[in-house]
Amino acid sequence: MESRAVASPEGSCYLPGSLVWEAMGAALDEARRARARGEVPVGAVLLWGGRILCRAHNLREIRGDPLAHAECLVLGEAARRLGRWRLDEATVVVTLEPCPMCAGALLQARVPLLVYGAADPKAGAAGTLYDLTDDPRLNHRLRVVRGVRAAEAGQLLREFFAGRR
Numbered sequence: 001m002e003s004r005a006v007a008s009p010e011g012s013c014y015l016p017g018s019l020v021w022e023a024m025g026a027a028l029d030e031a032r033r034a035r036a037r038g039e040v041p042v043g044a045v046l047l048w049g050g051r052i053l054c055r056a057h058n059l060r061e062i063r064g065d066p067l068a069h070a071e072c073l074v075l076g077e078a079a080r081r082l083g084r085w086r087l088d089e090a091t092v093v094v095t096l097e098p099c100p101m102c103a104g105a106l107l108q109a110r111v112p113l114l115v116y117g118a119a120d121p122k123a124g125a126a127g128t129l130y131d132l133t134d135d136p137r138l139n140h141r142l143r144v145v146r147g148v149r150a151a152e153a154g155q156l157l158r159e160f161f162a163g164r165r
């Protein structure tokens, strides 16, 4: 994975494997920040033009906001900074497989490429429970790269939930 390049289906955004690895490292740092604040440890970064444009972690408890998942937060921040809703050159890198809301938001933003760490058997909508990223009935599809640094992402989540029991 480290050395392999990643491309979207249209070939519009080739990413070196080293960048994907590094971006997931930044997303994992965000997940650790979430953990330190008592939030479920999920982090995301958004790549634009080959570099990290913005990063966020889950803030559902702190904001009391059901929409405050890491992926939705990076999409909102990127849209504000770029002044556009169509994020068709973005790559979203997230530690946990997106839920239906976040997968829907990625579709709305026309994001071409999603990279995630751990699969989510309870809510994953990028291939596990549902696959909103590759449904011919919808007007957009995303290329998905799965399992990048999944062990690290999964361990953060397991430790968090074990600590709460």
Ligand SMILES: [Zn+2]
Pocket: 069, 071, 098, 099, 100, 101, 102, 103
């Ligand atoms: Zn979500």
